[in-house]
Amino acid sequence: MDDAVKVAVVQGDRRRGAVAQALALIADDLRTVVGACGAAVVVPTLDELARPWASTDRDSLSATVDALAAAGAASIDVVASSTAARPSASTCFESLGYRGETWGRPVAYHDLDDGPDAWTDREVVVAGRPETLRVSTLAIESGCRVSLGVARTHGVFRLGLGVPSLAAVLRREDRRGFDGQALATQIPDWMVPYCCSLETTRGRVARAWLRLRSIDGGMRLTGAERRRLERAERATERLAVLAAAVAPKISIVDGFSGMHGQAPRLGTQLRLGTVVAGTDPVAVDAVAAAIMGFDPLDVAYLRRAQAAGLGVADLAAITIVGEPWSQVRRKCRRHASDRLLRLVSATTGTESADVRGPYFLRRRRRRARRSSPV
Structure with missing residues (x-):
């Protein structure tokens, strides 16, 4: 692995200044990436409920656009698609103030x-089965893709940082499993705080129950938990395939207003006051994690991406410029299913005997009774 992988970590009071400073610390790497193509495609994070604090802030976008232009980008395309519950991307661009902020x-x-x-078909193999992913043509053809992630926990990948935010370049129907349990209908704005409170309470109960069941180091999973784990396995493999096709060349994770708890659907606000940036998207996510x-x-x-050669996830192999990550570390509230999602392996199909559910235990006991002498 490359021991010279560099990631900038900046903590500050103002988001725009922190993003600009982080990108200035990697200015040489930025010029190398941007100068090779002269244009850039930026993929922001847009929250499915259009909450401003859970989406890429306009100040982050503005500072990124300035840094890309200074590095030699003659044109910058901002791309995104909608989800089943979120307003259209065009509506989000307006409501979040993107167009006005970058006017001129x-x-x-x-x-x-x-x-x-807008879409290009990509034939891929996921869990041994051929699939067709419809990926943004702009993202595929660009030699300089920029991910603007938001620091947040996740109900499928444990963390939804720069690499998982690539789901925005997929067509809505092809994001199976990427966003966890999608909302069936749009929740009215006045109801969001009550839903968040309910999810937080349910999350605490689920978190305590999983902690109690794994107190001896192992866990016997129910059928529903096994199915959820299998879905997470497939989503992780699909994410690795997508990252191999359209990996960001520049990644920025904004931790000024992130999410923790039951993110990305109904998490609560998390303030880290920190920005992480670099040209290795896996390393940026690793430092943010x-x-x-x-x-x-x-x-x-992250383990899977490192194993596939998409980047570096080992902190020992990453050079930090700016603030040491240990000095800005904060313990966030994890997703209720986090203890279960730890069992997702780096490659699908590898399952420990400690995660077999009650059905398998009952079947084993029946077989033992049948084989025992009368």
Whole structure:
């Protein structure tokens, strides 16, 4: 692995200044990436309920656009698509103030759901089965993809940072399992705080129950838990396939207003006051994970990405510029299913005997009774 992987960590009081400073610390790497193509495609994080504090902030986008232009980008395309519960990307661009913030600069906005020719079919193999993923043509053709992630926990990948935010370049129907249990209908704005409170209470109960069941180091899973684990395995493999096809060349994780708890659906606000940036998306996510209190090599999608050669997840092989990550580390509230999601392996199909559910135990006992002498 490359021992020279560099990641910038900046803590500050103002988001725009912190993003600008983080990108300035990696300015040489930025010029190398941007100068090779002269254009950039930026993928922001848009929250499914259009909550401003859970989406990429306009100040982060503005500071990123300035840094890309200074590094040699003549044109910048901002791309995103919608989800079943979230308003259209065009509506989010307006409501979050993106267009007004970048007015007069060489920035174009693309709602991928509006363009009939916005997608390119990619034939991939996931869990041994062939699939077709419809990926943004702009993202595939760009030599400089920029991910603007938000620091948050996740109900599928444990953490939803820069690499998982790539789901925005997929067509809505192809995001199976990426967003966890999607909301069936749009929740009215006045109801969101009550739903968040309910999810937080349920999350505490579920978290305590999983902790109690794993107190001896093992856990016997129910059928529903096994199915959820299998879905998480497939989603992790699908994410690795997507990252191999459209890996970001520049990744920025904004921790000024993130999410923890039951994210990304109904998490609560998390304030880290920290920005992480670099040209290795796996390394950026690894450092952001460490700042949030996670062991990066204990996160399945980071282990898998490192094993596939997509980047570095080992903190010992990453050079930190700016603030040491250990000095800005904060312990966040994890998703209720986090203890279960730790069992997702780096490669699918590897399951420990300690995670077999009650059905398998009952079947084993029946077989033992049948084989025992009368």
